[in-house]
Amino acid sequence: MVDTIYVEEEVLEHPRAKLIISKFPLARIIEIDRFGEVFNKRNQNFKIQKINPAIILAKKYKKLILPAPDGFGIGGKRNYYFSHMYNCIYDCRYCFLQGMYSSANYVIFINFEDFAEQIIQINKEFSKDNITFFSGYDCDSLALENITGFLDYILPIFSPYPKSMLEVRTKSAKLKPMTIVSPPDNCIIAYSLMPQIMSGVLDHKAPSIDRRIKSMTDLANRGWKIGLRFDPLIYGKNWKELYTELIVSISKNIPSEAIHSISFGPLRFPRAMFQKIFKLYPDDILFTGPITQRGSIMAYSEEIENEMALHCRQLFSNFVSDSIIFQCVSEGSSNLSDQV
Numbered sequence: 001m002v003d004t005i006y007v008e009e010e011v012l013e014h015p016r017a018k019l020i021i022s023k024f025p026l027a028r029i030i031e032i033d034r035f036g037e038v039f040n041k042r043n044q045n046f047k048i049q050k051i052n053p054a055i056i057l058a059k060k061y062k063k064l065i066l067p068a069p070d071g072f073g074i075g076g077k078r079n080y081y082f083s084h085m086y087n088c089i090y091d092c093r094y095c096f097l098q099g100m101y102s103s104a105n106y107v108i109f110i111n112f113e114d115f116a117e118q119i120i121q122i123n124k125e126f127s128k129d130n131i132t133f134f135s136g137y138d139c140d141s142l143a144l145e146n147i148t149g150f151l152d153y154i155l156p157i158f159s160p161y162p163k164s165m166l167e168v169r170t171k172s173a174k175l176k177p178m179t180i181v182s183p184p185d186n187c188i189i190a191y192s193l194m195p196q197i198m199s200g201v202l203d204h205k206a207p208s209i210d211r212r213i214k215s216m217t218d219l220a221n222r223g224w225k226i227g228l229r230f231d232p233l234i235y236g237k238n239w240k241e242l243y244t245e246l247i248v249s250i251s252k253n254i255p256s257e258a259i260h261s262i263s264f265g266p267l268r269f270p271r272a273m274f275q276k277i278f279k280l281y282p283d284d285i286l287f288t289g290p291i292t293q294r295g296s297i298m299a300y301s302e303e304i305e306n307e308m309a310l311h312c313r314q315l316f317s318n319f320v321s322d323s324i325i326f327q328c329v330s331e332g333s334s335n336l337s338d339q340v
Contacts (some may be wrong), residue, residue, distance in 0.1 A: 001026075001053065002024050002027055002054070002055050003026065003027055004055075005020075005021060005027045005032075005034050005054065005055045005056040005227035006031075006035070006038050006054060006055070006056040006057070006105075007021070007030070007032065007036060007056075008032055008056075008057065008059060009031055009032070009033060011057055011058065011059050011111075012031060014110055014111075016110040016112070017057045017110050020057060020108065020110070020147055020148070021057075023147055025063050032056075032071060035056045035107055037057060038054075038096070038103070038145045039086070039102075039105060040102060041102065041311070042102065044103050044104075044210075046280060047104075047286040049103060049104035049105065050091055050098075050104040052102055053084075053087065053105045054106070056106065056107045057106070057121060057177060057299050057310060058104050058107055058108070058109055059107055059108055059109060059110065059111045059222065060111060064082060064115050065080050065115065065118040066081055067079070068132075068134060068249065071328060071329045072328045072329075073132060073143060073326065074132060074167070074261040075130070075132075075324075075326065076130045076131055076132035076165060077130050077131070078127040078129050078130070078131045078132070079131075080122065080132070080134070081129065081133070081134040082115060082119075082133065082134075082135060083136075083137060083138035083139055084139070084148065084150045085106060085108050085138065085150075086106070086138050086337070087103070087104060087138070088106075088139050088140045089106070089140065089144060089205065090143065090171060090204065090205045090206040091204035091205045092141060092171075092202055092206060093201075093202045093203075093281060093284055093286050094232060094267060094286055094317050096269065097138065098276075098280060099269065099273035099274065099276040099277040104120060106139075106144070108144075110199070112150060112153045112154065114325075115154070116153075116157045119133060119154075119157055119158075119164075123160075123163075127161075127163070130163050130165070130250070131161075131165065132164075132165045133159060133166050133167070134169065135154075135166065135167065135168050135169060136190075139336045140169070140170050140172060141168040141172075142172040142174055143172045143173075143174070143179070146176065151168060152181075153188060154166070155181065155184060156179075158186050159184060159186075161183065163186075164186055165187070166186060166188070167188045167190050168187065168188065168189050169192065169227075169229065170190070170191060170192070171206045171207060171212060172207065172215075173211040173212060173215045175218060175219065178219055178222070178224060179218075179222065182223075183219075183222060183225070185222040186227065187224070188225045188226065188227040188260045188261070189211050189224050190226070190229050191216055191226070191229060192231065193209060193212065193228060193229065193246065194233075194234050194246070195209070195212065195234075195239075195243060196208060196209040196246070197242060198234045198242065201285060202286060210274065213249060213254070214253075217253045217254055220254050220255060221232060224258075225259075225260040226254060226258050227259075227262070227263070228259060228261050228263075230243075230262070230263070230264035230265075231263060231265040231266035231328060232265055232266060233264055233308045234281060234286075235290065235300055236282065239308070244315060247318075250319070251318075255321060259320050259324065261325075261326060262319075262320060263325075263326040263328050264312050264326075264328070265302065265328040265329055266308070266309070266329060267291070267299060268297050268298070270297060271298055274287075274291075274298035280312070290304065313325060313327070
């Protein structure tokens, strides 16, 4: 239960801020100048703060829509990403956010209109190109949808632009607003996945893989395009058998024609980020595994990476066409990151 909400003075009277605040009638409301004075404070303990994070309501001025790095995409000529939030309600052990930010508090940027304006500008500027916009890298796109209403707001923005695709990345089993609107042709609900035995150890607080598959199945039956995201691939005992079982389970539940794309990528951290996360969880099984330094990154060996990539691509090829399988590798980074 959220018991503290920080609100920037500039957005205190914004209708969206008022609506979010109204959902927490018992929370303390603390007025601040800019979110960074709380979010970027030194000597915060991410691990402790994660137990009971506060909400910070703010306005985002810069870097609303950012170009995706080379090597990342699902077939579009142009790729962008954005985050209407910083941080996530889940506590996945491999998540780069715990090494990126000092604070575990949730920052919600309430100026959705400014995000929409930039999306529209990009679509108009590159109207002849296929463009993909990725949502959900500094947060989970749907986990707090009942509080933010972001997807409900942003979906109609894409309707005039059929060559533009919105990917909504999530682990959430919540299905609203997708169950109350008609599925648009240019939206993908993309689920992060790994074998259940690995998820049970690493995906703290997140819905089980079975629940995610059930949600995907429900959405596919309603006509939504589904994305399967195996990023990062996790190495461990019997990993080949575990990933095989997972793909077989998905193929039995979700019709292949509902799958828009499959992407996968290796587990990688910039060295400084890895060191910060390792200090939080020095005994975690993930970090005591075969991760080594490779230049400026911490990762599995190239041999392990290549073996996993080859095996998983072969698995996916038994399920869908090779044309919708994408390997995403951004050198030197474990994920996209939207810097404060």
